[in-house]
Amino acid sequence: MQFHRILAVTLVSSLMGPLFSSFAWAVPVSSLPTSSMVPGGVAVVATGTDAIAAEYDDDRVMLAEYEGEQYAIVGIPLSARPGSHQLTLTSSGGATETLSFTVTDKQYVEQRLTITNERQVNPNNDDMVRINRESAEMNAAFSSWDESLEPVMQMRVPTEGPRSSSFGLRRFFNDQPRAPHSGMDIAAPEGTPIYAPAPGIIRATGNYFFNGNTIIIDHGHGLITLYCHMNTIDVEVGARVETGEQIGKVGQTGRVTGPHLHWSINLNNVRVDPALFITEDTLTEETVAEDTAAEQPTSDN
Ligand SMILES: [Zn+2]
Incomplete structure (x- = not known):
């Protein structure tokens, strides 16, 4: 009995281990905001990787794990100019990668x-x-x-x-x-x-x-x-x-x-x-x- 229980625990941890470690720095979430890439909006960007940190405009950005995918959830300031904006992702090995998203114009009344x-x-x-x-x-x-x-x-x-x-x-x-x-x-x-x-x-x-x-x-x-x-x-x-x-x-x-x-x-x-x-x-x-x-x-x- 004792042996079986130890085996079961080992099996579970070896199955769960890689799953958790691949998103060690992304918070698991059950919902995402609506993505709207305009000044004052939110860019929900799939990172396509398992980054451990993200930065935009020198501020730390939320990394979320939603339905098995990692997303950067980026707040875009009202003062942002339309065009290409860059997000910096850091991998677990320390390498950095740039991810771009496009902000379109929005006229507020x-x-x-x-x-x-x-x-x-x-x-x-x-x-x-x-x-x-x-x-x-x-x-x-x-x-x-x-x-x-x-x-x-x-x-x-x-x-x-x-x-x-x-x-x-x-x-x-x-x-x-x-x-x-x-x-x-x-x-x-x-x-x-x-x-x-x-x-x-x-x-x-x-x-x-x-x-x-x-x-x-x-x-x-x-x-x-x-x-x-x-x-x-x-x-x-x-x-x-x-x-x-x-x-x-x-x-x-x-x-x-x-x-x-x-x-x-x-x-x-x-x-x-x-x-x-x-x-x-x-x-x-x-x-x-x-x-x-x-x-x-x-x-x-
Ligand atoms: Zn008010």
């Missing part, structure tokens, strides 16, 4: 908003000290790389409601150009619950100048989500959350024109379109007319 609090458009010196400190704090959370988590890349919508501002809008606040919209806005009444759209660890919480009450969730391997303008924050830093667990409530804290959730997704420290991570898009898109934009819930993230 303009959005003009009126903010009544002038300091939220042109912050004073004290505000700038605070803004710089807070952005350093958030950037540290965005550059987290946690390998203990298996990223879920088809997510649930974090709160129910119409989408009031899409990702990528070219923004003007009180007629002054500002950074493009780096997330998805979902309009909902103040107090509406917000749920974790995928499992993760709470990496940061805070009350920030522009973002108001904010949560950052780390989903592993450079996939990190952001929730802003909340009424209440119902979780603490370091807590593990599961899909569907309440993390807070919709509010109108920070720079807003009404209650809504601003939801951002970061991949290799790049803000990408959250719509690419939603399985069933239950959100309804509302057209934001330029002259009534001030009445629409929004934010500047």
